[in-house]
Amino acid sequence: MSKLIRLRVNSNDAWTRIRVPRQARPVLARPFQGGVIGGGSPEPPTAWDTYWEVPSNAVTGEETYLIRRGVLPGPTVPSPEQPPQETPSESGLSGATTFFAEDGAVFWIYRDLFGAGGNYPPN
Numbered sequence: 593m594s595k596l597i598r599l600r601v602n603s604n605d606a607w608t609r610i611r612v613p614r615q616a617r618p619v620l621a622r623p624f625q626g627g628v629i630g631g632g633s634p635e636p637p638t639a640w641d642t643y644w645e646v647p648s649n650a651v652t653g654e655e656t657y658l659i660r661r662g663v664l665p666g667p668t669v670p671s672p673e674q675p676p677q678e679t680p681s682e683s684g685l686s687g688a689t690t691f692f693a694e695d696g697a698v699f700w701i702y703r704d705l706f707g708a709g710g711n712y713p714p715n
Contacts, residue, residue: 595645597613597644598641598642600624600640603637603640604659604715605660606660607702608659609656609710609714610658610715611655611657612657613644613650614650614653615655616644616645618691619645620642620643620694622695623693637697640697642699655704658712659702659715662681665681683700683702687702
């Protein structure tokens with residue numbers, strides 16, 4: 593039987609490391625604001641509850657992931673005479689993938705198969 597776990601992470605725009613069960617995959621993230629989800633505060637959330645699906649046949653143990661907040665790409669206007677140009681959002685780490693929260697927030701995640709996460713601070 594598969595299971596769903598919750599892992600609270602701090603909202604950082606720099607890479608930090610987290611530990612998750614082996615073979616887990618992220619399925620949802622929700623802002624956490626002082627214990628009130630979606631509290632209506634104009635301030636950006638300082639933490640997020642991330643939810644991870646763990647398959648029933650998962651290998652016992654944990655894996656290291658790197659995670660950081662990202663931004664959605666948006667148009668930039670260099671000058672009034674030039675058309676808007678699309679500004680990409682980049683992870684800054686080869687092999688990272690995107691993960692979206694239910695409110696549209698963007699996370700970059702990277703499964704740290706080769707142990708590079710030791711160079712990043714814990715979340």
